Amino acid sequence: MEQQNINFTTPNGVDTEFLTLGDYAERAYLDYAVSVVKGRALPEVGDGQKPVQRRILFAMSEMGLAADAKPVKSARVVGDVLGKYHPHGDQSAYDALVRLAQDFSLRYPLIDGQGNFGSRDGDGAAAMRYTEARLTPIARLLLGELYEGTVDFMPNYDGSNEEPRGLPARLPFVLLNGASGIAVGLATEIPSHNLREVAQAAIALIRNPKLSHAELMTTLPGPDFPGGGQIISSADEIASAYEAGRGSLKVRARWKIEELARGQWQLVITELPPNASGQKVFEEIEELTNPKLKAGKKTLTPEQQQTKQHLLSLLDTVRDESGREAAVRLVFEPKSSRIEVDEFINTLLAQTSMESNVALNLVMIGTDGRPRQKPLIEILREWIAFRFVTITRRSRFRLAKMEDRIHILEGRLIVFLNLDEVIRIIREADEPKPALIHAFDLSERQADDILEIRLRQLARLESIKLEKELAELRDARTKLQELLGSEAAMKRLLMRELEADAKQYGDERRTLIRQERRAVIEARVVDEPITVVISQKGWVRVHKGHGLDAAQFAFKASDQLYGAFECRTPDTLIAWGSNGRVYSVPVATLPGGRGDGVPLTSLLELAAGTQLLHYFAAPIEQRLLLSMSTGFGFIAKIGDMVSRVKAGKAFMTLDAQAVPLLSVPLLPHASYVACLSSSARLLVFSLDELKTLAGGGRGLTLIGLEDGETLVQTAAFGAAGLVLTGVGRGGKLAEATLSLAALAPVLGKRARRGRAPAIKFKATGLRPA
Secondary structure, X not given: OOOOOOOOEOOOOOEOOOOOHHHHHHHHHHHHHHHHHHHHHOOEOOOOOOHHHHHHHHHHHHOOOOOOOOOEEHHHHHHHHHHHOOOOOHHHHHHHXXXXXXXXXXXXXXXXXXXXXXXXXXXXXXXXXXXXXEEXXXXXXXXXXXXXXXXXXXXXXXXXXXXXXXXOOOOOHHHHOOEEEEOOOOEEEEOOOOHHHHHHHHHHHHHOOOOOHHHHHHHOOOOOOOOOOEEOOOHHHHHHHHHHOEEEEEEEOEEEEEEOXXXXXXXXXXXXXXXXXXXXXXXXHHHHHOOOOOOOOOOOOHHHHHHHHHHHHHEEEEEEOOOOOOOOOEEEEEOOOOOOHHHHHHHHHHHOOOEEEEEEEOEEEOOOOOEEEOOHHHHHHHHHHHHHHHHHHHHHHHHHHXXXXXXXXXXXXXXXXXXXXXXXXXXXXXXXXHHHHHHHOOOHHHHHHHHHOOHHHHHOXXXXXXXXXXXXXXXXXXXXXXXXXXXXXXXXXHHHHHHHHHHHHOOOOOOEEOOOOOOOOOOOOOOOEEEEEEEOOOEEEEEEOOOOOHHHOOOOOOOOEEXXXXXXXXXXXXXXXXXXEEEEEEHHHOOOOOOOOEEHHHHOOOOXXXXXXXXXXXXXXXXXXXXXXXXXXXXEEHHHHOOOOOOOEEOEOOOOOOOEOOOEEOOOOOOEEEEEEOOOOEEEXXXXXXXXXXXXXXXXXXXXXXXXXXXXXXXXXXXXXXEEXXXXXXXXXXXXXXOOOOOHHHEOOOOOOOEOOOOOOEEEEEEEO
């Protein structure tokens, strides 16, 4: 970015040499934030490059380091980049160059690096004085049309040179190679994609601008990572993430089983997901089999001991056989051939980074210069518009060149027809240029061209060659004029170019997309009925059986029953935190019914200041209606909220002052949702209007609220009706049962404001009849 000076002008417009520290800090930080966002961290939708990457590629192009050129020392490239275009640290520029050359970081590397450019295990590249670099063939798609009027140039940081504002990319590299970066208040995490699929998706969108997101996803089903691996998220989850421009995808390694002598076998990992490496996996296994004491603990926790024993009972030997023949080959040998293969694989996936989540955050700088999170279809539409502009500028540039050449040749043809006279004028005239212009009605451009030709060459002009070249140029000019005058012709050309580039540079998909169940270590638990008892202060215990008398449950002084949940041992207990996170504990791991139990907080890792507000225990298939005091809500399953970590998972997106409300189980007979506000307004609408969010979020508006009003409670009910509770005259508890017919005045659409029900007391609670 260009250097900017602080404007010493007060908000009222008065120019002064004084500026408060607060104003100065605000302006300086804003300038810094804009600089980081637009000048460092985020890629542009047009060429998919960050400024340092663009400058490296441009500098190498200027140095003549094409794919067929001899590579030069990386230090020369870095020096040229720093000296002319990028006045920052040499190491940061070299790191960017190295990443452009790593085939395990970029799906389509733009630099051909020779020497040690690092490894997927985290090994750094050799110093820039040892490595060499040149551009790869596919870099031509970024730089090939640079000097055909396709992009604007701007002065470099000191005005001594010019650099392009962007590159005329023939393909959407922002999707091909992706990007990762952190700016001020913004971050981006764009995965890489397959070239053929991206090109076909762009072609489909050009043919049908009204193409739906679902139709687009059939052509571009998901990311294609450099290291392969497998995406195990469902097609709906992937499509939802791309439609929102943000989400999380579940990925895992790929493997094969090799049979050995005497019935033995071994597991061989052949592909790893992003952000995983052989070294990292082995370090994780070492930490699990030889755990360290946690802070403040004198012995290993029962969980650490259990994990250690379980892993050592399965795993005998691990080794890394990766090399030139196999980029990834991690070998795991079991203790015994009698160990079940599925259990062995499941344990390794669940305990290591061989199965993990990959963030998707499609934030980039658009063609309008503004950073924004964009859905996939908008990215492609914006790039197609960018490419139309690029082709238009290229065509106009070529047309101008052709018209100039035609103009020159027309002058030469006139000369050929009057060659002797032209030669005489040149030899005899003191000022031959005006004489030629006057004698043959030439333009200055034509006269200059004739005078620049040697007499020997002038005498050798051939009419046939001139007329043939003129005919070819006029034909090409006509085609270019037709192209510039026809949007349909422009579309056809763009699609032909995309198809040609996909044919030349495209390859097969590396990452398998197939939905799988996430790996979870399932302890063998006897399936039996139990009752989970939770107190108001969060103490939890279990009792065997169902139908227990709640009056028999004892609690600590000043504590009382929160709830007793009848479930089974394989089920899960969910707790909702005040920060929107959800925490899960397997029911089978909860302590028995003797005594007061244990505080649930001792089984979890809560963030500072977080309190547990609500609890629910049920099978993972149980659907719940989750809502918050600001009037938003959605449906999710217990299984969607299960987390393998004690710190839980972020699930409910809470606005300021928002509080999670009591979750409501959706029983099979439920077909309506009732919402009660703090002003005793009631709204009833169909359950079908709600959305299921497996990944959590804020959801939809359940009821319209006035300023200062909150949502108090929700309920899901069926044909039996709804029970409203409250306080009647004399402070006595009152309740009223309303049938569906009686609820007709408050029945409406979701997000309406509702109205006070026709009862004789103020409603403060509700439940299904």
